[in-house]
Amino acid sequence: MNPLRFTVASLLIVASAASLPGAEARPVAAAFTAAAAKIPAGGFVWAEIEGATVAFGQAGKLPADAVPAERRLFEIGSITKLFTGLLLAQAVLENKAALDDSIAKHLPADLKLDPAVAAITLVQLATHTSGLPSLPANFAPADPADPYAGYTAAQLHAALAAFRPAAPAPQPAAYSNLGFGLLGHLLERIFGRPYADLVAARITGPLGLKDTVIVPDADQQRRFAPAHSGTMAVKPWTFDALAGAGALRSTAADLAKFAQALMSGENPQLAAAWALARRPHASFASRQADIGLAVFIGRRDGRTIYNHGGGTGGFRSLLELDPAAGRAVVVLLNNDDPDPAAVRAAGRRPAPPPAAQADARPEKIIPREQVAAFAGIFAIDERTRFTFVLDDAGRLRGRLTGQGFLPLYHAGDDRFFARSVAAEFQFARDAAGAVTGVALHQNGNTVPAKRTPAAVPVLLFPSAAKLRDYAGRFTLAPGAVFEVSARGDTLLVKLTGQPALPVHCEAPDRFVYEVVPAALTFERNPAGRVSAVVLHQNGRDQRAPRLEPSAQP
Incomplete structure (x- = not known):
């Protein structure tokens, strides 16, 4: 069994690394050294690129060996998608394919697909x-x-043959590892070579990126950073048919060289492919960005920023390009938390104001029954939504898929604001006065969402002190540990090899996930102390006893 298989990308109501305006970031070294001090295992390696100059650094609990920071290999996860996007651009420029080619054109003729699936185009996969x-x-x-x-091409073809989309493409952008894995598979068929060979022959070989590989050799394996999920050592990931979604390993030195090549344009073949790949091809509303062929495109201080992150079971990564300033940043981490993009964004965010200043904006009080009109679930796209509920005090609280709830304050005219982040929600009504939509306004971007008929969850909001009762580590199975932590008034639960996600209280000691149909019930001993947690999923109940501090690694 694979408990808690999550299929949602990280989505935060906070400014992204590409979109934060204003204050310059703290030095990269300061931001990531501070973050490294808080993680239980693993460490960061980074590269700061300015023109032809590159400065490398590291912090945290990396192996105590003689491997230079910049030559240590990490899984780079979805940064692989940038390479896949460049390969697609090369195929288009060489007239081997067109962005509007249907996937059916490049799949076996005898593979029977739903017409809407057959009509999906290459550019739709890439965006x-x-x-x-x-x-x-x-x-x-x-x-x-x-x-x-072990996920094979035959399984991929079978999944496509069985898929029945709710509507034809293009759909609002929603992150799909399947889509990029399929794109990598199609590029193998277009070029007639395995994905690893394509990357080596067309990108890493010409640029001299000798340590950017899928299968490391003996020397690279010696320099490979051990993978961690929280406190636990975990396995590296391997890929088969879905390699184009996240199979590559690399070093800070190689990715710095890659970033310089993209910004300089010195390699003509790569420069032409990058020009096509970095062109905006679609909007990605839930990320407050545009998207090219894989690459996310944002704005900061009037400049265009290109970026992509990556994450596997034991690694996280970030590549960010600021061509107008001639700067780039590479960050690699051999743990699956925290997200380097979030650390980078936090370093750029101005210091929060004192509490007195933060509370200075007046709230316009309206009756509880009027606030209740805004409670509901509002869809941004097929997998991303805002949820608004009332707490026991009649306060409206809102969340974005995969995040905790924020208390919201009424500004008047159906508009609410948050105090913990710079974000506002403007609700819309129809002619009859019913609330039908909402738009998030943040960092100069607008994210609209439409009301759905889904039932509004009834939730409790325990205090931060009560949530801390649940914090601890609970052993679900050998090598699978729940790590539970309280962050303010949000309870976060992380299962080994998977992201930390908020859970929400629906009854005393019982919490539910939003992104997967599962729940957790915490058990208490006769003294009232939390002693175990039970996972309820797929009709099964699995008990995880608390791991006492003396037994923890």
């Missing part, structure tokens, strides 16, 4: 607008610790 799910329906890993291993 996450295909309507394909995050992962295929037949994705059932034999080893949850290495989930992509």
